Amino acid sequence: MSAVPESSERTQPPLSAEGYLVEMRDISVSFGGVHAVNDVTINLRPGEVLGLVGGNGAGKSTLMKVLSGAQVPDSGQILIGGTAASIHNPRDARTYGIECIYQTLALADNLDAPANVFLGRELVQRTGVLDDPAMEDATRRLMKRLNPRFENFRSAVESLSGGQRQSVAIARAIQFNATILIMDEPTAALGPAETAQVRDLIRQLKTEGLGIFLISHDIHDVFDLADRISVMYHGRIVDTVDKDQVTTDEILGMIILGKKPGDATREELDAFRIAG
Amino acid sequence: MSEAATPSALSVGDRLRQLPHSGRALARTADIDTRLVGLLAALAIIWIGFNVATGGSFLTARNLWNLSVQSASIAIMATGMVLVIVSRNIDLSVGSMLGFIGYTMAMAQTTWLPEAFGLGLGHPVIWIATVILGIVLGLGMGLLQGFVIAYGFIPSFIVTLGGLLVWRGLIFQYAQGQTIAPLDTTFRLLGGGPQGSLGEWGSWALGLIAVAIVIAGLLLLRRRQAKYGFQVRPVWATVVLGIVAAVVILGAVWVTTAYPWPENLANQYAQQHGLEIPPGGFIIPTGIAYPVLITIGVAIVMTHLAERRRFGRNVYAIGGNPQAAELSGINTKRTIMLVFGVMGLLAGVSAIVQTARLNAAVTGLGVTNELDVISAAVIGGTSFIGGIGTIPGAVLGAVVMQSLRSGMVQLRVDSPTQDIVVGIVLVAAVGFDAWLRRRST
Numbered sequence: 001m002s003a004v005p006e007s008s009e010r011t012q013p014p015l016s017a018e019g020y021l022v023e024m025r026d027i028s029v030s031f032g033g034v035h036a037v038n039d040v041t042i043n044l045r046p047g048e049v050l051g052l053v054g055g056n057g058a059g060k061s062t063l064m065k066v067l068s069g070a071q072v073p074d075s076g077q078i079l080i081g082g083t084a085a086s087i088h089n090p091r092d093a094r095t096y097g098i099e100c101i102y103q104t105l106a107l108a109d110n111l112d113a114p115a116n117v118f119l120g121r122e123l124v125q126r127t128g129v130l131d132d133p134a135m136e137d138a139t140r141r142l143m144k145r146l147n148p149r150f151e152n153f154r155s156a157v158e159s160l161s162g163g164q165r166q167s168v169a170i171a172r173a174i175q176f177n178a179t180i181l182i183m184d185e186p187t188a189a190l191g192p193a194e195t196a197q198v199r200d201l202i203r204q205l206k207t208e209g210l211g212i213f214l215i216s217h218d219i220h221d222v223f224d225l226a227d228r229i230s231v232m233y234h235g236r237i238v239d240t241v242d243k244d245q246v247t248t249d250e251i252l253g254m255i256i257l258g259k260k261p262g263d264a265t266r267e268e269l270d271a272f273r274i275a276g
Numbered sequence: 277m278s279e280a281a282t283p284s285a286l287s288v289g290d291r292l293r294q295l296p297h298s299g300r301a302l303a304r305t306a307d308i309d310t311r312l313v314g315l316l317a318a319l320a321i322i323w324i325g326f327n328v329a330t331g332g333s334f335l336t337a338r339n340l341w342n343l344s345v346q347s348a349s350i351a352i353m354a355t356g357m358v359l360v361i362v363s364r365n366i367d368l369s370v371g372s373m374l375g376f377i378g379y380t381m382a383m384a385q386t387t388w389l390p391e392a393f394g395l396g397l398g399h400p401v402i403w404i405a406t407v408i409l410g411i412v413l414g415l416g417m418g419l420l421q422g423f424v425i426a427y428g429f430i431p432s433f434i435v436t437l438g439g440l441l442v443w444r445g446l447i448f449q450y451a452q453g454q455t456i457a458p459l460d461t462t463f464r465l466l467g468g469g470p471q472g473s474l475g476e477w478g479s480w481a482l483g484l485i486a487v488a489i490v491i492a493g494l495l496l497l498r499r500r501q502a503k504y505g506f507q508v509r510p511v512w513a514t515v516v517l518g519i520v521a522a523v524v525i526l527g528a529v530w531v532t533t534a535y536p537w538p539e540n541l542a543n544q545y546a547q548q549h550g551l552e553i554p555p556g557g558f559i560i561p562t563g564i565a566y567p568v569l570i571t572i573g574v575a576i577v578m579t580h581l582a583e584r585r586r587f588g589r590n591v592y593a594i595g596g597n598p599q600a601a602e603l604s605g606i607n608t609k610r611t612i613m614l615v616f617g618v619m620g621l622l623a624g625v626s627a628i629v630q631t632a633r634l635n636a637a638v639t640g641l642g643v644t645n646e647l648d649v650i651s652a653a654v655i656g657g658t659s660f661i662g663g664i665g666t667i668p669g670a671v672l673g674a675v676v677m678q679s680l681r682s683g684m685v686q687l688r689v690d691s692p693t694q695d696i697v698v699g700i701v702l703v704a705a706v707g708f709d710a711w712l713r714r715r716s717t
Contacts, residue, residue, distance in 0.1 A: 070603070090602075090603050090604075090605060091605045094605060100603075102603070106597065106599060106600040106603050106604070107597065107600055108592070108593040108596030108597045108600050108601065108663065109596050109597060109663070110592060110595065110596035110662075110663035110664055111589075111592060111593060111596055111663075115589060115593070119593055119600065119601070119604040119606070120590070120593075120601070120604035120605040120606040121604075121605070122586050122589055124586060128585065128586075129580075129584045129585065130583075130584050130585060130586065130589060133500050133501060133503065133504045133506065134504075136504065136506065137504045137506075172604075
């Protein structure tokens, strides 16, 4: 029935020979003549947070839409645990353990937390009747782990705070044994306390062995949470670097100039410093 | 299990704080739908108001029995319209569908089945076959419209506006303005009337069964919630709810049985059965009319579908956030198509009730019914924002509308004035609802 995996019983997902959970190879997506994503290769290990940064229209969200099945790529290959995956829609993605937490939250505001957590995958009794108590119970147990102060299990989520709504969205993502999490601006709509709460949550999911793609405009979010950072610029990856080996300035430079620190000219760097 | 939720874990202070302070808090503690209570209060005011204005002729068994029968057809369709509006759609074609289905059923039972199939008039298969035909035809028409809406990406307003014209046009085309009457004698009973009712003992038996089911349901819910250690409705609330439900159900049964058959019909019955007619006249209690029985059955099934089934949950999710529903893997297109299928099926059921009650099919059957049905759903709390609305609310909405009309008829208010009043009530009800909603959030 309601299988809420405790952290210890989370099944280990298969990995590729190099230890990758996900490999996206040579992915391209174009809209009309515009290359939204241009020949991008990116990968993710279990227990790793990969920060995806870049200006507006750099292609971060489109790249992640490809992984979550919301966008079919023109070319390229996705490998999950070392084997080729065919992802054509969100349902496909889910069968590979990929869950997405969208910028706009994607909750049904008129329903309560359990109904949202189990949206599209409702638990039913043998007679086909919804098993609301079981769904509420599973949600309560999940929330005890994610957000112990959460207690509004029977009111419509529209009446909840931003942070509480975000925990409902995250609960929904991890309820079904997700191994790969895509978070698109998870703290964009939140206040400082709620942001801290969500950051704690991400750290916890990381220790449980999930691989997380984190899209964020907030460079502090990224530096706080990510192990590696990929910078995108006009549909391409500028560079993927270990967080410990870069400074925020270097990342900002890559976001704005679209070049690695070594490749930028004196003038460009000076201009950037003045602008920054 | 969640030990934090068990009452024993609460301190005395927590318990004190949980005691209800206001009406709204009281309703929350007792787990009662405040909107529904408000609607019931409005209905009570309307009833009492008309009773005073008519000098006591509104709250009579006879009038209430008639009211229940008159509300049936709109109430049946309103339960389907709730799901349609909740899913952010609209169905303007229900009146025309009803007309078309009614006409087809009338042809089937007076011409096709008796002649083409050689059953002869009055054969018991005729009414059953006709009923099945009406329901299946309605389902098919609804699914067709739903298919065009969901898979053709054409707004439901347009598709069903087209449906409104097409189905009505088809009636005129093949009926050529003719009325088909009379209908099969057994089929006719489905429209109510003295013979088309459960009678005294049947009504009481049904009432008692209903009370038993309500009590069993309340207890079952307690047990299920307690099993998971959830907050359970306080015992006093369960007891009060049980008593209120029992009083309402048995009271309604009592009212229907207090309405006797018309005297000449009763006397005729007595003569046929060789019974002696007492000095006060022979009295046969009417009981619950079949259309009302059908309405109650439909309301129960639809409530179950809306609240206790995946289908209903998904419809509400689509209404709340269509994108979220799609992204969560719900097959939104199929769900929308089925919503319209259900709506069509219910138009079929209403067509049975209306043609049986009229004992005829006329070309104007069901004209402007779509407006009454939409009004009933909206007065009952269904919101055009989507995602919000209840089946019992819509049924009550239909009763409120019919009460207004019936009361005004008794006060000899002319038909245009009736329309003006109903129109104002409709807008005021929605405005009031929106105001309440804004205040509560």
